[in-house]
Amino acid sequence: MAVATEHGLFIDGEAVEPASGEFRELREPATGEELGRAAMAGEADVDRAVAAARAALDGAWGKTPGTERSRLLHALADAIVANRKELAELEARNVGKAISSVKAEVAGATENFRYYASAIASIAGRSNPIGGSLLFYSQKEPVGVAGQIVPWNYPMLMATWKLAPALAAGCAVVLKPDPQTPLSVLRIAELATEVGFPPGVINIVPGDGPTTGSYLVRHPGVDKVAFTGSTRTGGEIMRLASDPIKRVTLELGGKSPNLLFADADLADAIPSSVWAIYYSAGQSCEARSRLLVEQSLYDDVVAKVTELSQQIRVGDPLDPETQMGSLISTGHREKVHGFVDGAREDGAEITTGGAIADGPGAFYPPTVIASSGNGIRAAQEEIFGPVVTVIPFADEADAIRIANDVRYGLMATIWTGSPTRGHRIAAKIKSGLVGINMPYTAFPGIPFGGYKQSGFGRELALETLDLYLETKSVVTYTGTRPTNPFGL
Numbered sequence: 001m002a003v004a005t006e007h008g009l010f011i012d013g014e015a016v017e018p019a020s021g022e023f024r025e026l027r028e029p030a031t032g033e034e035l036g037r038a039a040m041a042g043e044a045d046v047d048r049a050v051a052a053a054r055a056a057l058d059g060a061w062g063k064t065p066g067t068e069r070s071r072l073l074h075a076l077a078d079a080i081v082a083n084r085k086e087l088a089e090l091e092a093r094n095v096g097k098a099i100s101s102v103k104a105e106v107a108g109a110t111e112n113f114r115y116y117a118s119a120i121a122s123i124a125g126r127s128n129p130i131g132g133s134l135l136f137y138s139q140k141e142p143v144g145v146a147g148q149i150v151p152w153n154y155p156m157l158m159a160t161w162k163l164a165p166a167l168a169a170g171c172a173v174v175l176k177p178d179p180q181t182p183l184s185v186l187r188i189a190e191l192a193t194e195v196g197f198p199p200g201v202i203n204i205v206p207g208d209g210p211t212t213g214s215y216l217v218r219h220p221g222v223d224k225v226a227f228t229g230s231t232r233t234g235g236e237i238m239r240l241a242s243d244p245i246k247r248v249t250l251e252l253g254g255k256s257p258n259l260l261f262a263d264a265d266l267a268d269a270i271p272s273s274v275w276a277i278y279y280s281a282g283q284s285c286e287a288r289s290r291l292l293v294e295q296s297l298y299d300d301v302v303a304k305v306t307e308l309s310q311q312i313r314v315g316d317p318l319d320p321e322t323q324m325g326s327l328i329s330t331g332h333r334e335k336v337h338g339f340v341d342g343a344r345e346d347g348a349e350i351t352t353g354g355a356i357a358d359g360p361g362a363f364y365p366p367t368v369i370a371s372s373g374n375g376i377r378a379a380q381e382e383i384f385g386p387v388v389t390v391i392p393f394a395d396e397a398d399a400i401r402i403a404n405d406v407r408y409g410l411m412a413t414i415w416t417g418s419p420t421r422g423h424r425i426a427a428k429i430k431s432g433l434v435g436i437n438m439p440y441t442a443f444p445g446i447p448f449g450g451y452k453q454s455g456f457g458r459e460l461a462l463e464t465l466d467l468y469l470e471t472k473s474v475v476t477y478t479g480t481r482p483t484n485p486f487g488l
């Protein structure tokens, strides 16, 4: 029933009316204009989706060999490529982010499906004789029905990061997108059905977190919960997933440092550091939102970052020249602005941005906070907007101390002309990913995930497959005497 402006839930291979009866109006964050109406799932809808996933596992999908799952994942990647313009525009309008960024996200989503189509070949048990009289082999089995929850900042990319390994492992999925941003993943589920994924393998149930999301996490028919979102909600997910006990992985928030040493190639390091905060308008878990600068360079770097921040092209998300679109909503913008006001009160200097402009749309300007220390709230809390805090450090040890002085540990970038220093520091940074003289973050095949309060589990890599698989050990006796331990 899905028409251009009205979007149903996606359950058991088709778009369906919600039993909840609820449709919610979606507005484009960059213009405030109406984008369409989307169905919201209630408990009965989640029940139906979980039942469809279970039936798929018990039916044809549960018997589908890896070679066929691989073919389907490649076919879905092809379908995404064929529909890339539609998907990119849908995402840019729904999230308000620059279409130039979204095009890269569509390409990343495609590559992720292709990566897991190949990675299926690595799913294998092992076998070896033990102690001369025992023969053991193990087999890998899908963990079952995966309940997946994703946020609004990369609705398509985060959904595909979750779907691809689960489907490669042979699981069936019930995925809950954020209620503000359900459109791209609903379309991907349709494409998956068109290329041949059986009904019930992929089910999409948009809805509110504390009601629909919480119900999905607690559902006894769900075997594994994979969550991406804030650290606060991640804690709640852990509690909810404890009764009945489920496997859980959490991809949570970040406050990632960008370490800039005086011996770096500054002509690359400074503009790359500017990009590393403002792409996706700073609404990235791994945004390098703390720029740590060697003291001797500090004033010059603050001046240069300020100047470059003023050159970022902010505007219409659909204009290919735009580098930064709007934030997700005016409500979120208020939160971002609150952090900037807080930094002013904490005695930091706002060298550019920091003011809400008149006009429609949830726009916020690139904003630079110059702070003498790492203790202020703007340096400790995830702002999740286009705001970078620039902090000086005295030497290498001080840089490492400040880099690790937050509760998060998702990513860090190091800029230095000394390769040995780069590796030495990488070993001491408490985060799941470290870039040396390279600002990019997520690549299919390279594990992505957090230390500390940034969560646990890894995405995008072979390690992820194991999080959707059970290992079953089978053991048999190969000795000459019967076992009969009681001698009966």
Ligand code: NAD
Pocket (backbone or CB within 6 Å): 149, 150, 151, 152, 153, 154, 158, 176, 177, 178, 179, 207, 208, 209, 210, 211, 212, 213, 214, 215, 217, 228, 229, 230, 231, 232, 233, 234, 236, 237, 251, 252, 253, 254, 284, 285, 286, 382, 384, 410, 449, 450, 454, 455
């Ligand atoms: P959020 O935690 O508020 O919401 C994330 C998702 O969880 C949404 O779908 C929401 O509806 C759902 N949810 C909320 N409360 C729930 C509950 N009680 N039970 C079940 N589901 C619930 O986060 P957000 O503000 O939407 O997203 C931004 C956060 O996501 C940031 O902290 C960001 O760093 C993080 N993030 C992390 C990664 C990563 O890979 N580590 C990637 C993207 C975003």
